[in-house]
Structure formats: C-alpha cells, structure tokens
Amino acid sequence: MTTTEPTRCNLTALRKATRRVSQLYDALLAPSGLRGTQRGILVHVARSGAPTMSELAAALVLDRTALNHNLKPLQRDGLVTVTVDKDDRRSRLVRLTKRGEARLAETRTAWQQAQERFETAFGAKQAADLRQTLELVASLEFGEAPVPSRALK
Amino acid sequence: MTTTEPTRCNLTALRKATRRVSQLYDALLAPSGLRGTQRGILVHVARSGAPTMSELAAALVLDRTALNHNLKPLQRDGLVTVTVDKDDRRSRLVRLTKRGEARLAETRTAWQQAQERFETAFGAKQAADLRQTLELVASLEFGEAPVPSRALK
DNA sequence: CCCAAATACGTGCATATGCATCTATTGCAA
C-alpha cells in the first residue's frame, strides 16, 4: 500500500475513486462491448421511456453537449435513436432500440459481478451509504458560480 | 429538484458526483488557466519532488499511458519537465518548473474558494469523512480481475 | 557472456467531458 499523504482536495479524491471503480467495471463489462458510462445512459433511457436530451443530461449530471457526444457511438451502433419531439421541435427524444434492450440485458450479469466485486471489497452497507452520499453531492447547488454564460442566458 | 429513482450503480453514482464537483472546481479555476485535474497533478509533483511516471500514476490512480497524455499540455505550457532518470533509463522523472510553481501558487485562492463552496454546501465534517471514504475506495484491490494483459505480463 | 523475460515508458485509437459558439424553434410581450 502506498503511504500517501491524505488528499485534501475534494475533486481529486472523487476522481481517484471514480477512476478506480471505472477500471473495475469497464474490465468486467468489456466483453459486452459497453463501457460503464454507456451502460448508465442505456439504463436511464430504459427506465424513463423516451426522455429528452435535456432531461437525460440533467438526470446524469452531464453537460448537454457532452451527452450529445456520448450518444454518437450508441446511435452509430444502433442501440439508441434520437428523434425530434413532435410537441416541441427544439427537443430531441432518446429511445432504446430493440438492439439496445438486448445489449443492456446481456450486460446485466457482468454489471452484477462488478457490483458484487466492489461491495465484497468495500461492504454492502457502506456501498449503499456511499451511493446515497454521492447522490446528495451530485444534487448540490453551489449558489452563484462565477458567470458561466449558459446559466445567465 | 428532480425526483429520480436512487442510483443503484456504484460507478454511475461516482461519476455523477464527480461531474458535479468538477463543474464547480473548473469554473472557479478557469481564470487561472488550469483545470482541477491538472492542478491535482501539479500538487502531487510539488509534494513529491521528482516522482517517476509510474509513481505519479499510481498515486493518482491513473493509467500510466493516460498520465503521459495528461502531461503533454503541461509540458507544452512549460509547467513541468519530464526527463530520463539517470539511475534507470527506462524511468522518467516529472518535475515542476519555476513557471509551474508560480502557476500553482496563483491557483491557491481559487482552489480554496472551490473547497469552501463545496464544504459550505455539503458540510466540512461530511466533506472530510467523504474524502477519507473515497481514499479507501481508491485504494481497494478487487482481487483477480479478468485478465488485463498488463497485469499478467 | 548472452539472451529472454520483465520493466518503464510512448503512440494510436476511441470514448468521456465541458466550454464557446452556432442554428432552429418556441413563447410571449408590445
């Protein structure tokens, strides 16, 4: 074990933990052809039915333009479709295809193995507590940030 | 507040929280020309003196090839140097330059503001607890993963 | 002494992410 000085930076601590866990999940998911992040998108779309890009981005705490980028390989591989919302033609609806549903089903076992591997090492109760804490962090509003042009417009 | 179903996936929960906190730190650090991730690298190099690429990657829980990529803009901007280790010419040593030290000093105030903003919203005690938990997660060893070729070689 | 295995990197490729800036569409006040 490397005896490193404890991390003082909240962001650095989050990124280190996320990389560690990404490495585990992506290794186990690799045979399915999906990454952990891609699976997360598909799961949310499956649960929501046909969310708009904005809804999906908000739910995943993703920048909308980043979501657009992330959806490209999923569209290319025929796992999702992105279509214009007839009620509001500014909006786009994201839907899972049959192929996407099948792929998602295929990954369930590998995902469960990753969850079990993590929770065996870390503790199931601690893992549930951590998820709850992280959801809280993800939903924090930090008051007025310095003017991101998007927020002000 | 979006009433979303709680996240079951440990990785998805980590990524959402990390994105949220990245957005805060990067917004506050932006005027300094550094991102939160870059600052994290510089801080560790500053503390370690002249770590090897492998040491630095391990400390940051980064793939070594990813670290190589991440160092490129820092080298381009003259904030770090990467030189051959005379004792073992396979290894490379990463050092901060004077310019890098100055840049790091310049970011301290913005970084402290980001820390304060986060800890005001989340709680200072909770933030310290979370960092400790995340360090634990980052240091987890998950036993035998399915054969990453690097690990076996 | 030699050579193969091991170690420590670098590059390429592809995904992950977010800001700046643009276009298209909607809603509402004048």
Add this chain to the structure above:
DNA sequence: TTGCAATAGATGCATATGCACGTATTTGGG
C-alpha cells in the same frame, strides 16, 4: 401580428481516460 428573448439542441476544440501494441532498457538465469 411581429420580433426578440429564451430554449434546445449541434459542432468544434481541447482536455481526461484507458486499452492495445510498440520501443527501449534492465535484470538475472543458463
């Protein structure tokens, strides 16, 4: 009815990340 502000995306650019595969160097057994 019109026009402007607001909204919802798309693209480009650059950084963040990790695997596959390559080169360079070291180590130690035969």
